[in-house]
Amino acid sequence: MREINTVHLNGLRAVEAVGRLGSLAAAADELGVTPGAVSQQLVKTEAQLGRVLFERSPRGLAVTEAGRPILARLSRAFAELAQAVGEARRRDESVLTVSVAPIFAARWLVYRLNGFAERHPDVRLRIDATTRLVSLDASDVDLGIRVGAGRWPGVRSELLLEQEVFPVCSPALAAELREPADILKLPVVVDEHAMFSWDVWLKSVGLAGAEMSVRHSFNDASLALDAAIAGQGVMLAWQTLAGYAVMKGSLVAPFGMRAKTGFGHYFVTATSRRESKAALAFKQWVREEVEEGMRQLAAIPAPSAAPPSSP
Template identity: 45%
Template sequence: MTRSFPIPLNALRAIEAVARLGRLAAAAEALGVTPGAVSQHIRRAEERTGTLLFERTAHGLAPTGELMAILPALQTGFDALEQASARLIADEGHVLTVTLGHVSASRWLVWRLARFNARHPEIEVRLLPTDQLVDLARPDIDCGIRFGKGNWPGVEALALARAEVFPVCAPALAARLHQPSDLSNVPVIRDQMTMLSWPQWLAAAGVPDLSLSGPVYTDPALSFDAATSGQGVLLAVGIMADYALDNGQLVRPFRQSVVPDNGYWFATAAGRQLPARTRKFRDWLLDEMGSHSLE
């Protein structure tokens, strides 16, 4: 259906601004036009309607009774337009909210965000670290970084990185490890929330029946902290351990690794049109994780 305005929208804006501000000059400044343009809009609207809209007074232009009768509806309409345009700006705004796991946040993303900020200083990234699956359709969530098989219902998932998995530990503890069977003689950190499999790695290392024991954690981020502090050997995803490995906080005591079906994915609500800030973050993630890309 085609919308028809008996009075052009720009003229209605001029009428509302003059009624609100009382003077042509003030209305013109608010609208970013000349006083002559505002006066012309009003004159043409009066000619089209056959109605006097303003009266000149000692204090400026005052709305006539006819204009006062419709002014509340006019102002309500412009308030609604202002709110709608503000929502559009918010949709294409500068704040990007990302949900991701605690380990992904603390062991990977926070160490690299400076590079994203340097590339896109206009975007403010807000992290929502949680080990729960957040509803990506929420209006306050732009996207997520998820670990798994990429088959979540109602989610569009783009592959980011493969999950090469191997043991890591503090350097002092690594001195006691010469072959995989030595794991039975040192503490092994068991993370009850992990999706990684010690049996799978032990089988690949040739010691499938090895008995392991050590501290138990229910928070993946705390498991990483425990490994860094020397409490035991942790089975970790390589991309999440990269920073600690590069800085000597952790080492790989063995070269064996496995690549499970799980990987890292860029996740958004299915069917959602991505604003520019989300697309920029997605493209940056693909660049950052390029060396670990899924095959």
């Protein structure tokens, strides 16, 4: 056990994370530091161990032959350590910690929480709203909901909802829209962090390559949606972001045309822990709420689908 005192634990964590995730950027995101800091930890740890664990090339890092067995044992050791920490921090299963993006929490989840509380009064939810990919093995998070392609390392992923995008705008801006090409006349509000562009929807309605005029851009999807509600432009939104505002009438989806992005909402859980009854109940409730919400959204007629009124 004395030998471990000659190597910094943070350095070993960095080595294990890079080896498991395959890149400095992914390891930095999991560890909550910069890629530069991870790189420095690798160099120091290799010096302390007296051997090269990664080959450096313009294409990135590759584990050396000498490094493979070391990384395999480190991964097993940190998995055991994470499980021990998780057991030590285990709380009453009546408290369920759910990690979600702030935008999903604010625009979809909070409107519906009373329904879960009424059905499961014995479960207290703790919502951890963050854009970071929380390590489920090494934290007290029981369940996460993420948006992406569903291929995150080290977690179990279950598809909840395929992401579809569609234009939304205020009722006033939607009044003169009759066909998809009319939307090109409207100013656009943009979510700078969106994983897709307007080309996804424009191509699906036969307008590939068309130019849009951007009025405002935001680094937060919720702010972009508020700008659309305020009548400042049209936004390309998705179901869980804009569904509630469309159902309430503060936004209009002027065309009944949606485009798939290739991404989706996924439940993610730790591979090293069993799912609690509370987590299973929450997942079932969310699925039912999503399905009902999509039925309600699909039932709202697109204003542009109706014939223009006679003069």
